[in-house]
Amino acid sequence: MRIGFVGAGMMAEALIAGVIAAEIASPDSVVASDKSRERREHVAGKYGIRTTEENAEVVRASDVVVLAVKPQHAAEALDSVKESLSAGKLLISIMAGVSTRAIEARLSGGVPVIRVMPNIACVVGEAASAVALGKHAGSEHLETALAIFSAVGSAVHVDESLMDAVTGLSGSGPAYVFTVIEALSDGGVAAGLPRAAALKLAAQTVLGAAKMVLEGNEHPAVLRERVTSPAGTTVEGLAVLEEKGVRDAFARAVRAAAARSKSLGEGA
Numbered sequence: 078m079r080i081g082f083v084g085a086g087m088m089a090e091a092l093i094a095g096v097i098a099a100e101i102a103s104p105d106s107v108v109a110s111d112k113s114r115e116r117r118e119h120v121a122g123k124y125g126i127r128t129t130e131e132n133a134e135v136v137r138a139s140d141v142v143v144l145a146v147k148p149q150h151a152a153e154a155l156d157s158v159k160e161s162l163s164a165g166k167l168l169i170s171i172m173a174g175v176s177t178r179a180i181e182a183r184l185s186g187g188v189p190v191i192r193v194m195p196n197i198a199c200v201v202g203e204a205a206s207a208v209a210l211g212k213h214a215g216s217e218h219l220e221t222a223l224a225i226f227s228a229v230g231s232a233v234h235v236d237e238s239l240m241d242a243v244t245g246l247s248g249s250g251p252a253y254v255f256t257v258i259e260a261l262s263d264g265g266v267a268a269g270l271p272r273a274a275a276l277k278l279a280a281q282t283v284l285g286a287a288k289m290v291l292e293g294n295e296h297p298a299v300l301r302e303r304v305t306s307p308a309g310t311t312v313e314g315l316a317v318l319e320e321k322g323v324r325d326a327f328a329r330a331v332r333a334a335a336a337r338s339k340s341l342g343e344g345a
Contacts, residue, residue: 079141081135081136081141082107082135083135083154084110085117085120086145086146091202093120095199095229101225105125117129132158140167141221142167143170148173159184159185163188164186167191167222173194173244176237177190177214189215191218193207193222193226195226196251199229207233207239208223208233209235209239241339245333245335250331253327258283259279
């Protein structure tokens with residue numbers, strides 16, 4: 078597969094590393110553009126790919142083009158590539174808040190467009206990504222997008238109308254989990270653990286619990302009950318969480334972030 082990246086920032090670099098490691102593309106079939114010479118030299122030197130200043134050159138050399146620029150640069154980036162795009166190429170956008178309809182409106186010729194929202198864990202190969210199809214994209218395009226983003230974590234197909242909910246959950250979610258890890262670590266320190274040990278134990282605990290959910294077939298509530306012995310230590314801790322409304326607070330955080338995402342999109 079010939080894959081091009083318009084923009085070579087942190088997320089694009091993570092995807093470049095992922096597709097090469099997964100052998101979806103070889104280094105000589107990947108090309109990236111960026112305004113920054115420093116970024117171009119960095120990804121070229123680290124991954125052995127070709128780089129250029131010209132966005133249109135990326136499109137001409139690629140079957141799949143990943144648009145990885147900031148949303149405020151969407152119009153400029155799309156205008157620079159629209160003459161080189163055709164219905165035979167797939168355009169994947171990871172621009173937050175920019176709909177497939179808005180992208181398609183600046184293109185012509187029935188170009189298939191897919192919108193993807195990965196999250197920051199892309200940089201460690203553990204992203205949660207949601208994939209939505211534009212009006213010209215079909216099942217074969219979906220398979221391509223899922224393969225690319227599964228190379229840096231897990232990817233699911235959703236209707237584009239649900240992207241605000243995705244933003245509130247997996248897009249903003251790492252920040253919520255970082256808060257959990259920090260709080261667990263603080264509790265461990267308060268109970269006497271050294272800071273470094275507490276932080277490592279807290280982070281590994283979150284990682285291990287997540288793997289049990291992802292790799293098993295049991296609901297989190299069932300797994301929680303397995304850890305909770307009658308009159309034991311865990312039930313005492315859970316009672317405090319329930320008393321403080323922690324479960325509801327997380328659910329409300331997701332809804333609030335989703336609502337904010339929707340309002341930002343309406344104002345764009």
